[in-house]
Amino acid sequence: MRAVLSGANLDGHCLEMLRSTFDRFLDLETRRMSKRLLTGVRHQKQRIAALLGLLSDLDQITETETDHTVFVEMALLFEEISRTATVAAASLREVDVVKANETPPVDGLKIVPSQWAPHCANGK
Template sequence: MNGGYDRGACSAPERGAPATPASELISRLRRVLRPEELNCACRETLDGALDRFDQLERRRESRRRLAAARDHKERIFALLAFLSELDTLTEAESDRSVFEELALLFIEIASSAEAGAAALREL
């Protein structure tokens, strides 16, 4: 009798939570550390500890991704301040390179927005 645990079974990760490198490592550890002869209480304790560690690692990774999205938001905010120069320009601007520089700001904003969106999608 194995106390309701099958050899290949492991607790399910949080629903919808992406696998992290730590989660994959924990899955491999489960296969190695859960021999059949391990008694039920010991197995349950080990499974509980691995589950808690997995949840902590997933939360840490989610915090990292959220922080990255916030960093991109701050970058966009800073770029918008530079882009406000566009309000003072007219079509008669003699230095045409300023338009190219402002165009590059738009590209940087788009790039940062895409990276921020990607970080949020990974949550």
């Protein structure tokens, strides 16, 4: 988008106004994406806390446990914690990318500049 703005036939004031608007938009979009990702991470944290609560039963299990399904259930809880933590870690890494103003690649997406020109464009 910046390349399109730089190549546009706009006077200095108009170009600066568009750049400023574009920068504000990027800032708001960065904040929106970061907030959404952090909300998801907090949800994952709550999920892990709930799973840890279910694992508290592990303290009462002994080596003489006769119900062997208990061990399978506990193993599944640990696996779910692992998956949940992996999702949360990926989201936190994405927040870092967003905050660094890097745009993650989106396959097949091409931005086509419009034919719109503001009233302050040269010759208009």
